[in-house]
Amino acid sequence: AFRKGDEPTEILIPAADHFPGARAAGVVQVIDKYLAESFDEAPRNEWRDGLKMVDTICHKMHKVTFLEATPEQRVAVVSRMAHHEDQPKKPEELFFHRLKGRTALAYYTSKIGLHQEIEYKGTSILEVFVGFDADLVKIRLSK
Numbered sequence: 001a002f003r004k005g006d007e008p009t010e011i012l013i014p015a016a017d018h019f020p021g022a023r024a025a026g027v028v029q030v031i032d033k034y035l036a037e038s039f040d041e042a043p044r045n046e047w048r049d050g051l052k053m054v055d056t057i058c059h060k061m062h063k064v065t066f067l068e069a070t071p072e073q074r075v076a077v078v079s080r081m082a083h084h085e086d087q088p089k090k091p092e093e094l095f096f097h098r099l100k101g102r103t104a105l106a107y108y109t110s111k112i113g114l115h116q117e118i119e120y121k122g123t124s125i126l127e128v129f130v131g132f133d134a135d136l137v138k139i140r141l142s143k
Helices: 005-013 029-039 043-063 069-083 091-109 111-117 134-142
Strands: none
Touching: 005 029, 005 069, 005 091, 029 043, 029 091, 029 111, 043 069, 043 091, 091 111
């Protein structure tokens, strides 16, 4: 069974052959934690209202709730919310903007997103400082 907030994040970052998606990365748990830790009630209310809006849009489009919808119907709902992604104005477009931003932040700061997908290796400790060649920098800057 999917949690209401889990499925839209998986639509935005689905699992693929070479890396797991938002669900496996625990994106919705990170978002939930952020909302739970917020001193301000507004983000929690905005998120709840946004998820209710997802159901409302889905019901208007497909006569079922988001979780009752087929995967194709769910993608259609999220696509409709993303329609004016570059300049969101309607409440569903503004919620999509928040949903996408929080999903990306949570995913790409997770172990799966950071290490498996983008293959970040982390920093390494140099036992000996190898120096700096200022002439090399000057050559590159002059080109």
